[in-house]
Amino acid sequence: MEKNYDHLSTEDKLYASWEASGVMRANNTSKKEPFTIPLPPPNVTGHLHLGHAAMLAIEDIMIRFKKMTGHEVLWVPGTDHAAIATENVVLKHLKIQNREEMTRENFLKECRKFAGEKHDRIVHQIRKMGAHLDWSREAYTFDEARNHAVNTIFKRLYDDGLIVRGHRMINWSVGAQSVLSDDEVQWEDGETIFYEFWCGPFLIGTVRTETKCADSPVVVHPTAKYIRAQNAEGKECIVTEKYFKGHTKLKKDFKIIETVQGKKLVGMEFEAETYAGKRKFWVMADNIIDPDFGTGAMTISTAHDPHDFELAQAHGLDLIQKIDFKGRMTDIAGPCSGMLVKDARKKAGEILEEKNLLFEKRPYANRIPVCYRSGTVVEPMLSPQWFISVDKEFKDQFTGKKTTLKKLMQEAVRDKHVQIIPRQFEKVYFHWIDNLRDWCISRQIWWGHRIPVWYDEKGEIATVGETKDPKSSWTQDPDTLDTWFSSALWPFSTLGWPDENAEDYRKFYPTDVLETGHDILFFWVARMIMFGRYATGVYPFHTVYLHGLVTDEHGKKMSKSAGNGIDPLDVIEKYGADAARLSLVVGTSPGQPIPLGESKISGYRNFVNKLWNAGRFIQMQTVGTSRDLSLPEPKSLADRWIASRFTHVAKEVAKHLEKYEISLAGDKIYHFVWDEFCNWYIEESKKEKNPVFLKHIFGEILKLSHPLCPFITEKLWEELEFAPLCKGRCPKDRGVLEREFLVLQNFPTPTFKDKKAEEEFQKMQAETIRVRQAQADKQADKKEKARLEQAIFALEARLKNKGYTDKAPAHLVEQTKKELEEAKEKLKKM
RNA sequence: GGGCGCUUAGCUCAGCUGGCUAGAGCAUCUCGUUUACACCGAGGAGGUCGAGGGUUCGAGUCCCCCAGCGCCCACCA
Numbered sequence: 001m002e003k004n005y006d007h008l009s010t011e012d013k014l015y016a017s018w019e020a021s022g023v024m025r026a027n028n029t030s031k032k033e034p035f036t037i038p039l040p041p042p043n044v045t046g047h048l049h050l051g052h053a054a055m056l057a058i059e060d061i062m063i064r065f066k067k068m069t070g071h072e073v074l075w076v077p078g079t080d081h082a083a084i085a086t087e088n089v090v091l092k093h094l095k096i097q098n099r100e101e102m103t104r105e106n107f108l109k110e111c112r113k114f115a116g117e118k119h120d121r122i123v124h125q126i127r128k129m130g131a132h133l134d135w136s137r138e139a140y141t142f143d144e145a146r147n148h149a150v151n152t153i154f155k156r157l158y159d160d161g162l163i164v165r166g167h168r169m170i171n172w173s174v175g176a177q178s179v180l181s182d183d184e185v186q187w188e189d190g191e192t193i194f195y196e197f198w199c200g201p202f203l204i205g206t207v208r209t210e211t212k213c214a215d216s217p218v219v220v221h222p223t224a225k226y227i228r229a230q231n232a233e234g235k236e237c238i239v240t241e242k243y244f245k246g247h248t249k250l251k252k253d254f255k256i257i258e259t260v261q262g263k264k265l266v267g268m269e270f271e272a273e274t275y276a277g278k279r280k281f282w283v284m285a286d287n288i289i290d291p292d293f294g295t296g297a298m299t300i301s302t303a304h305d306p307h308d309f310e311l312a313q314a315h316g317l318d319l320i321q322k323i324d325f326k327g328r329m330t331d332i333a334g335p336c337s338g339m340l341v342k343d344a345r346k347k348a349g350e351i352l353e354e355k356n357l358l359f360e361k362r363p364y365a366n367r368i369p370v371c372y373r374s375g376t377v378v379e380p381m382l383s384p385q386w387f388i389s390v391d392k393e394f395k396d397q398f399t400g401k402k403t404t405l406k407k408l409m410q411e412a413v414r415d416k417h418v419q420i421i422p423r424q425f426e427k428v429y430f431h432w433i434d435n436l437r438d439w440c441i442s443r444q445i446w447w448g449h450r451i452p453v454w455y456d457e458k459g460e461i462a463t464v465g466e467t468k469d470p471k472s473s474w475t476q477d478p479d480t481l482d483t484w485f486s487s488a489l490w491p492f493s494t495l496g497w498p499d500e501n502a503e504d505y506r507k508f509y510p511t512d513v514l515e516t517g518h519d520i521l522f523f524w525v526a527r528m529i530m531f532g533r534y535a536t537g538v539y540p541f542h543t544v545y546l547h548g549l550v551t552d553e554h555g556k557k558m559s560k561s562a563g564n565g566i567d568p569l570d571v572i573e574k575y576g577a578d579a580a581r582l583s584l585v586v587g588t589s590p591g592q593p594i595p596l597g598e599s600k601i602s603g604y605r606n607f608v609n610k611l612w613n614a615g616r617f618i619q620m621q622t623v624g625t626s627r628d629l630s631l632p633e634p635k636s637l638a639d640r641w642i643a644s645r646f647t648h649v650a651k652e653v654a655k656h657l658e659k660y661e662i663s664l665a666g667d668k669i670y671h672f673v674w675d676e677f678c679n680w681y682i683e684e685s686k687k688e689k690n691p692v693f694l695k696h697i698f699g700e701i702l703k704l705s706h707p708l709c710p711f712i713t714e715k716l717w718e719e720l721e722f723a724p725l726c727k728g729r730c731p732k733d734r735g736v737l738e739r740e741f742l743v744l745q746n747f748p749t750p751t752f753k754d755k756k757a758e759e760e761f762q763k764m765q766a767e768t769i770r771v772r773q774a775q776a777d778k779q780a781d782k783k784e785k786a787r788l789e790q791a792i793f794a795l796e797a798r799l800k801n802k803g804y805t806d807k808a809p810a811h812l813v814e815q816t817k818k819e820l821e822e823a824k825e826k827l828k829k830m
Numbered sequence: 831g832g833g834c835g836c837u838u839a840g841c842u843c844a845g846c847u848g849g850c851u852a853g854a855g856c857a858u859c860u861c862g863u864u865u866a867c868a869c870c871g872a873g874g875a876g877g878u879c880g881a882g883g884g885u886u887c888g889a890g891u892c893c894c895c896c897a898g899c900g901c902c903c904a905c906c907a
Contacts, residue, residue, distance in 0.1 A: 001866095003866085003867075004867085004869070005869090187904095187905080204907080205907060206907065207907085208907085219907090288907090289907085290906065290907085293906060293907070294906090294907070295907095297907090298907040299907085300907085301907095305907080307906085307907080308907085366905090366906095367905070369905095424834060424835065425834090427833075427834065428833080428834065428902065428903085431832090431833065431834090431902090431903070432902090432903075435903075435904080518901090518902090519902095521902095522902095522903095548901095549901090553841075553842060553856095554841080554842080555842080555899095555900080586855090587842075587843055587844075587854080587855075588843085589843090589844085591835085592835085592836085592843095593836095593900085593901090595842055595843080596842095597841090597842075597856090599841090599842090599855085599856050599857080600842075600855075600856075602856090602869075603855060603856065603869090604855095605869065606867095606869040606870090607869090608869090609867070609869045609870095610866090610867065610869080610870085612866085612867080612869095613866040613867035613869090613870085614866065614867080615866080616866050616867075617866030617867080618866080619866090620865090620866070621866095661846095663844080664844085664846095667844075667854075670854090670855090671854080678866085678867085679871080682866075683871095769872095769873090772872060772873065773872095773873065773874095775861095775872090775873090776860080776861070776872075776873045776874080777873090779860085779861065779873095
């Protein structure tokens with residue numbers, strides 16, 4: 001055995017042997033209790049990042065622990081086709097502006113090719129972490145089986161009236177050329193200009209000057225007090241009293257004519273100049289106006305703002321499209337038509353200024369909605385889309401009762417069918433659901449599950465759901481489904497659903513734990529809960545474990561621009577996968593940020609090496625030892641102490657892992673191995689030898705540590721030839737295996753307890769420490785003595801020097817004398 | 831604006847339902863070339879647990895309030 005553990009020559013080989021042996025394959029005919037985790041499928045075109053690494057480490061620990069405690073485990077791997085993200089990357093890759101430049105089929109071919117290539121990369125990277133995944137069951141969110149599941153649930157939802165097509169205000173990503181769900185919109189801080197301009201007698205505030213180009217009502221608050229005033233040139237001005245009185249310029253230039261309530265203004269009509277020419281305006285009142293904000297009046301863009309749209313619906317207003325789906329102004333924008341929104345905004349402002357319509361402008365901090373994938377601006381637009389109605393009642397086929405999808409989601413957590421770790425996120429979950437609106441599921445992109453709806457020649461819906469041979473006159477809906485739609489089926493679509501008799505589905509569904517980053521609680525977890533309960537009648541898992549964001553060692557977000565990013569593959573290369581796993585798992589709390597720096601990783605690398613060297617020592621001790629299969633007896637006090645301590649620690653570790661408290665389990669193992677086993681037991685065992693017992697305990701330690709650091713433990717298991725020792729004592733129901741891997745051993749459940757030995761050994765430890773301290777003190781004394789002697793010598797020499805005593809300032813000489821006396825005094829006392 | 835969380839040694843964090851003489855890793859200081867390991871061993875220094883108030887025999891742990899930091903949601907014409 002080498003002096004230092006070499007992870008590079010070990011890990012890939014071991015993983016390959018696990019894979020080749022079939023040890024990671026789950027058996028759906030097993031009588032054992034199942035334990036199932038659906039792997040959150042990484043984006044097929046992505047690469048492994050630290051979030052994945054943390055996820056893989058946590059889930060692998062759960063899986064290995066459960067397997068060692070007698071469960072039939074299944075960890076289903078797979079990848080996600082990541083609709084918008086992939087389509088974006090492919091477009092960039094092909095160096096084309098939009099997909100219309102090629103045929104749909106050709107574009108999809110390119111996507112498939114690209115995804116296929118990238119698939120191999122991510123899947124290879126997942127293996128690097130040591131993940132005990134059943135690769136024979138690998139799935140893909142965009143393969144045929146998953147498409148079948150998608151079509152099936154779509155049809156069922158449609159028949160229940162829960163999927164509807166509606167002409168509603170949606171989030172339009174100009175970059176992705178598609179609608180986005182509410183959750184896919186991100187908000188970025190931005191600097192813009194706030195304009196106040198004249199619209200007839202009214203002052204209107206806006207940052208979106210480009211939309212102020214069409215006939216429109218001016219909305220005022222019905223009960224707020226407005227002031228009508230006039231200036232020297234006869235120009236009229238109507239603003240709230242509050243605004244008027246707070247504005248010195250207005251107060252100076254305008255003379256009040258009267259004060260009226262907002263509703264008295266209703267019905268007023270006038271023509272006014274806009275940046276796009278003269279337009280018709282009229283006044284209406286609505287409580288939507290905040291009388292304390294700005295001038296107390298606004299004009300509305302019925303088709304480009306969610307609130308305005310609502311208002312338009314309520315008041316039966318015309319819907320006027322001012323911006324097209326490419327993000328350019330329509331003809332109605334007059335001088336700005338054809339311009340990009342951003343440019344039109346500036347231009348419209350300039351025109352307002354030229355036409356002397358501008359009253360005031362000032363810098364304004366606002367937040368800009370952007371597409372979470374393409375990073376481009378999101379425009380609220382009006383468009384026909386498919387929605388999932390979350391508040392609509394339907395008859396639940398499993399209970400026969402009326403309910404809504406929202407209720408099913410709420411019940412999941414409220415009635416404790418699903419537990420979220422950490423608890424705080426349950427509140428976040430409820431809050432999200434309470435404010436949940438219908439989920440827009442259609443996307444205008446090509447890479448994704450095509451909406452299974454066919455239209456006849458009249459444009460009426462001909463059929464919905466899986467359609468094997470559509471009539472030639474029919475056309476399929478051109479849109480695809482939100483990528484999260486297929487992800488939401490993942491826990492059961494990977495197990496054979498909709499075939500409820502599929503062996504995997506019967507054995508492994510519902511699954512047990514869904515572990516993922518807290519950032520996709522809404523995108524994914526909530527929707528799995530919704531579809532899972534809706535489609536299968538049971539919730540798809542009983543526990544949701546959320547890990548936090550991996551940050552740099554100071555808790556700062558890792559980013560390219562900050563240059564503080566860490567690539568997990570570099571970490572694995574430099575320190576090994578075990579060290580990477582431990583550093584992502586120990587010293588962390590669920591849901592909390594996971595700070596990671598090199599010093600932490602190298603610390604766990606050191607631990608791994610410590611294990612290695614303990615193993616090396618034990619191998620040296622046990623060379624030529626007979627292979628006694630009987631359980632060795634503890635002999636010495638140290639033997640009994642470590643055995644008793646091991647019983648205690650093994651229990652604690654199991655208890656923690658049972659509760660998914662991985663960090664605490666890791667901490668206990670770390671300190672038991674290093675502080676108790678290595679620093680005390682091994683040292684004591686050198687005095688009173690019992691090599692067979694030493695080796696036995698070490699073997700148990702390897703089992704205990706295996707879920708957390710599978711590579712080093714497996715390697716030592718092999719090096720120390722533990723495997724042959726346990727042949728014949730292992731359960732026989734796992735088929736033919738080349739080797740007895742550690743993961744097939746039973747997790748230690750030792751019973752040996754010797755309280756007296758523990759106490760006695762502790763006394764011995766205390767005594768040893770006292771002696772060491774005394775020795776250290778003695779050494780310290782000796783050193784202090786030497787230091788004093790040297791100081792005395794130097795001080796005396798200085799005082800003997802006539803030049804010094806004669807010429808140096810008297811107080812310095814006094815001080816020297818004093819120092820000498822003190823030093824002599826101190827030395828005398830020693 | 832609403833919600834959630836965090837604030838404990840120089841740094842990053844444990845401390846679960848109140849009993850702590852407050853722990854760990856890293857960093858730091860002293861000593862150590864003892865045949866598992868310097869990716870090591872032994873010993874040490876370092877904290878009035880963010881500020882203030884309260885409940886209690888007892889509070890890092892519970893309550894109130896304040897401050898700073900972080901995250902999520904809503905997005906005001």
